[in-house]
Amino acid sequence: MKLSKNNGWRLVAMVFLTTMFISCSKDAINSSAFPSAGLLVYNVTTDKPFVQFKIGELVINRGGLTYPSSGNRYKGIIPGDGILVAYDTADIRIDSLPITAVVNRLYTAFLLGDSAHYQLKLIEENALSLPVSDGRSYIRYLNSVRDNASPTVSLRRNGTDIISATAAYSSISAFTAIDSGKLVVNVSNNAGINSSDSLQIVQRKFYTIVINGVSNTTDSVKKVRSKLIEDFPRLP
Structure with a gap:
């Protein structure tokens, strides 16, 4: 077979x-x-x-x-x-x-x-059941910013929103299929969160965007950022 x-x-x-x-x-x-x-x-x-x-x-x-x-x-x-x-x-x-x-x-x-x-x-x-043979990748996001006002998370490709939704603290979205290339992640609310990060997506991968940091801070290390992590590392 x-x-x-x-x-x-x-x-x-x-x-x-x-x-x-x-x-x-x-x-x-x-x-x-x-x-x-x-x-x-x-x-x-x-x-x-x-x-x-x-x-x-x-x-x-x-x-x-x-x-x-x-x-x-x-x-x-x-x-x-x-x-x-x-x-x-x-x-x-x-x-x-x-x-x-x-x-x-x-x-x-x-x-x-x-x-x-x-x-x-x-x-x-549960992502192992998702098809990856078409060359696309899958992406999701986790909001780890402990803030009372849930931010809006927008994933943009070529100026168009692929996803735009509010994300409560500790919530994680479902996986969404996406083509490889540049992805812009905008995160904002009316309580001190306003970030924009450019991430590079490689085909046939599973990713989680971790949104973390502290709102209303001037510390460049701790300010809210979106970081890309690859899921299922070290699988053969």
């Missing part, structure tokens, strides 16, 4: 997931006999320079994640119920949430917030 590029990509991804195992070590649960799910973690807080994620004794990322960064690859986790916890440098709990992992599923967790107001957000990824 001849596989299309799209079906072949999905098959390789599923083989990757069914063969991921968690090794037995001082900071991991002995689970070498179990097929696993996959978890990727992100730190998109504005004032936590070091974040570590754990489920029980299983360390999801070795070393702390700086802002803004990811664990760089999916970590195999034991299917079933657990508690995902984010810790800071002093091993103090920042936030936690329950997770029920299913075999062969991918999950992404984001730590959002600032100024002692933090939130873990967990997403089960």
